[in-house]
Amino acid sequence: MRDPQRVAVVCPREGPGDISGRLAEVLREALEGTEPVFLTTAEEAGNYFREAQNDFREAQTAGEHPAVHFHPVLFVIALGKTGVNLEYMRLLRLLREEQTLLDGYAGGVITDGESELYTKAVSRELVFAANQAGCAFIGRPLVEGTGTLSNFFVTAQILDTDEEIAYRRSAADLVQRLFAFCSEERKPKRKILVLHASIRRTSNTLAVWDKAEEYLRDDFEIRTLSLQNGTLYDCAGCPYHTCLHFGEQGSCFYGGIMAEEVYPAVREADALVMLCANYNDALAANLTAFINRLTALFRQVRFYDKALFAVVVSGYSGGDIVAEQLIAALNMNKSFWLPPRFAILETANNAGQAMTLPGIGERIRSFAENIRRTLTE
Numbered sequence: 001m002r003d004p005q006r007v008a009v010v011c012p013r014e015g016p017g018d019i020s021g022r023l024a025e026v027l028r029e030a031l032e033g034t035e036p037v038f039l040t041t042a043e044e045a046g047n048y049f050r051e052a053q054n055d056f057r058e059a060q061t062a063g064e065h066p067a068v069h070f071h072p073v074l075f076v077i078a079l080g081k082t083g084v085n086l087e088y089m090r091l092l093r094l095l096r097e098e099q100t101l102l103d104g105y106a107g108g109v110i111t112d113g114e115s116e117l118y119t120k121a122v123s124r125e126l127v128f129a130a131n132q133a134g135c136a137f138i139g140r141p142l143v144e145g146t147g148t149l150s151n152f153f154v155t156a157q158i159l160d161t162d163e164e165i166a167y168r169r170s171a172a173d174l175v176q177r178l179f180a181f182c183s184e185e186r187k188p189k190r191k192i193l194v195l196h197a198s199i200r201r202t203s204n205t206l207a208v209w210d211k212a213e214e215y216l217r218d219d220f221e222i223r224t225l226s227l228q229n230g231t232l233y234d235c236a237g238c239p240y241h242t243c244l245h246f247g248e249q250g251s252c253f254y255g256g257i258m259a260e261e262v263y264p265a266v267r268e269a270d271a272l273v274m275l276c277a278n279y280n281d282a283l284a285a286n287l288t289a290f291i292n293r294l295t296a297l298f299r300q301v302r303f304y305d306k307a308l309f310a311v312v313v314s315g316y317s318g319g320d321i322v323a324e325q326l327i328a329a330l331n332m333n334k335s336f337w338l339p340p341r342f343a344i345l346e347t348a349n350n351a352g353q354a355m356t357l358p359g360i361g362e363r364i365r366s367f368a369e370n371i372r373r374t375l376t377e
């Protein structure tokens with residue numbers, strides 16, 4: 001049985017030597033009181049997690065009850081000036097090759113750069129790859145330090161301190177939230193909210209979900225809302241206090257279906273399933289508008305206990321980009337937690353084609369089973 005204070009710290013390093021500078025300070029404070037196991041190369045990480053998977057299997061065979069629900073893993077990625085860390089690239093390859101390597105783990109991420117760019121792009125790519133390899137992620141799993149730390153400007157003001165201390169405190173808070181999440185007892189949940197902006201008659205995305213829903217509908221309360229054209233304005237970008245004011249009334253500047261139906265449905269839901277056709281390598285405009293306008297509700301409540309799932313269908317390619325957009329927006333920014341393998345990703349163009357893809361029935365069944373397991377175990 002693994003020590004409950006133990007945390008795997010996956011920290012790919014291109015050369016020898018310890019982590020230095022501000023990231024070393026951030027980690028020292030964040031990991032205080034824990035038992036970190038540092039894994040600094042992809043090879044080390046591969047060996048460690050393969051052995052862990054063997055341990056989990058043996059414990060399961062022996063009927064041992066795990067000390068924690070998930071095991072914590074903290075990814076720490078130093079990106080330097082260029083945003084390229086070659087050992088991180090090896091880690092990415094490992095995660096994409098070994099699709100069960102991180103089963104049983106839940107993660108958080110600290111990404112540190114010397115530029116204002118790349119930290120978010122690399123983080124969402126990493127979270128997608130690790131999630132596909134079985135790793136869950138807590139809501140708001142990312143603490144990023146950009147070159148100037150100007151991304152901490154608002155947090156520093158709120159905490160009445162400077163950006164560097166705000167960075168350290170955010171990382172310490174991340175590790176605490178990660179440990180709390182891993183040992184949390186979960187109760188069975190029943191309410192699933194499904195959002196889409198597609199046309200029922202022709203949509204491959206809806207067809208995939210309809211089949212998944214068949215496996216779930218007897219045991220869960222499933223509510224589906226259509227956010228088709230004309231139903232939703234995008235966020236007006238009101239000043240903070242205006243947004244807060246409308247949010248407190250359970251609304252938003254524009255009101256409409258968002259205030260009347262979507263906010264109450266999101267408040268009630270235990271899981272959100274986003275049905276996303278790939279439109280120009282992005283979410284359709286109405287789904288983006290939904291996420292933007294969720295800000296008013298987010299000012300009132302956090303979504304840490306709500307799971308995010310997705311069906312992503314592309315006509316040609318790029319499903320990973322759409323899945324990463326969901327991760328950045330709803331998991332990293334809006335605090336939904338990410339169950340292992342949160343998304344089913346398919347490629348189909350003509351109406352009806354998705355349901356004729358080889359192996360589609362089994363993939364949909366396993367996606368539905370994943371939702372069931374997440375909500376009931």
Ligand SMILES: Cc1cc2nc3c(=O)[nH]c(=O)nc-3n(C[C@H](O)[C@H](O)[C@H](O)COP(=O)(O)O)c2cc1C
Binds near residue numbers: 198199280281318350
């Ligand atoms: C406006 C629009 C933009 C699209 N952009 C892309 C794209 O960038 N990449 C791609 O692979 N498919 C793209 N597609 C194709 C859809 O992703 C494809 O039809 C898929 O089956 C999902 O859509 P559906 O659920 O409406 O069937 C686009 C379709 C439309 C209508």
